[in-house]
Amino acid sequence: MNSIDELKIAMRSFAEARDWDQFHSPKNLSMALAGEAGELLECFQWLTEEQSSKLSEKQLLAVADEIADIQLYLIRLADKLELDIFAECNRKIAVNAEKYPIDKSKGKSDKYTDI
Amino acid sequence: MNSIDELKIAMRSFAEARDWDQFHSPKNLSMALAGEAGELLECFQWLTEEQSSKLSEKQLLAVADEIADIQLYLIRLADKLELDIFAECNRKIAVNAEKYPIDKSKGKSDKYTDI
Amino acid sequence: MNSIDELKIAMRSFAEARDWDQFHSPKNLSMALAGEAGELLECFQWLTEEQSSKLSEKQLLAVADEIADIQLYLIRLADKLELDIFAECNRKIAVNAEKYPIDKSKGKSDKYTDI
Amino acid sequence: MNSIDELKIAMRSFAEARDWDQFHSPKNLSMALAGEAGELLECFQWLTEEQSSKLSEKQLLAVADEIADIQLYLIRLADKLELDIFAECNRKIAVNAEKYPIDKSKGKSDKYTDI
Numbered sequence A, B, C, D: 001m002n003s004i005d006e007l008k009i010a011m012r013s014f015a016e017a018r019d020w021d022q023f024h025s026p027k028n029l030s031m032a033l034a035g036e037a038g039e040l041l042e043c044f045q046w047l048t049e050e051q052s053s054k055l056s057e058k059q060l061l062a063v064a065d066e067i068a069d070i071q072l073y074l075i076r077l078a079d080k081l082e083l084d085i086f087a088e089c090n091r092k093i094a095v096n097a098e099k100y101p102i103d104k105s106k107g108k109s110d111k112y113t114d115i
Helices: A004-017 A026-044 A057-080 A085-099 B004-017 B026-044 B057-080 B085-099 C004-017 C026-044 C057-080 C085-099 D004-017 D026-044 D049-053 D057-080 D085-099
Strands: none
Touching: A004 A057, A004 B085, A026 A057, A026 B026, A026 B057, A026 C026, A026 D026, A057 A085, A057 B026, A057 B057, A057 B085, A085 B004, A085 B057, B004 B057, B026 B057, B026 C026, B026 D026, B057 B085, C004 C057, C004 D085, C026 C057, C026 D026, C026 D049, C026 D057, C057 C085, C057 D026, C057 D057, C057 D085, C085 D004, C085 D057, D004 D057, D026 D057, D057 D085
């Protein structure tokens, strides 16, 4: 599978086969996603920024696991809410471009909390 | 843009134009992503599970914003670590299928913490 | 130990004995704390609200572990920043009392995101 | 108020006066706490570790707010589950002391994910 749509269908089948739809309310999925984001933090918490760019194979695999978990829960959550992830990303990029004009944001991190 | 790859390129340009690459270490990006996951939680924290499935237009827009933020940071993080999100998702789905066999997992949430 | 101050001193000794002070920047401690908050979420993510009030002994122990971890990191973080947790809590309660006047907040969750 | 017990009583009154007990299931409180932990991350996400130790007055106040929010939700959650925060902290410190013996843990962050 190499598209969000294909993964969405696969996740639906996975949940249905296990009768897990009952657990997948948007509220619960937001918790599961944030739990995985917490595990992602744990991969990096004691590393310096520099070390975080030069992960060992084992460290990289652990991070890759969390990235996949987050992506899969995100797809599942968007599916449950009938949101199109790409449409929302495009909308958000346009918002961010206006919010952080190049000339005023250049090299400054204190101007933004979002991307 | 309607692919992860196109969004990846757009995010790169966005960061480069603002000289923000210096802030985008994997460590920092994991924090930013988890911060957005926290904002996602805030959308749902006082709602019942049922209410979380029937969001108002305003609530849905707030959730859509967070989903987009998480997706964009996830793409940025994977890009920095040279990870292919789809490859990792496919790998993880195979792992999960083995970890949660249908006959043993059916209708049981206590058997799993991942999807 | 039954005070924040005693725990603060114990945490200092614990870190010093292991030469862990070098890892305990406020940034890193915020990540560790949020990681534990993610583990706390995982205890509750597939439970209904009602079930979350009636935990089994095993479930309660898991939650108690996370509560302790969060408390200990919080004490450590406040210590590093020379903040007095009680002073800040008192200040915040006063702010919240003003922000959420009883007559306007009664029974409404949509008026607040903080306590 | 300068004890966990006094804050616990204050939080009870605060919630009762606003009829907010109905929202304060352990599940919901875990989400609110993790949401505040996400806001804490946002205070530090673009700072270097060194900068995170030398906060401006404004930055420090923002962090202090989040620390108070986390502490207050933690007290509320422990109260709802009838857990004694100090008892759990003492138990956890003993567990950690055994898990991370000084001679084997000295100066090594890769041996631990907890404190």
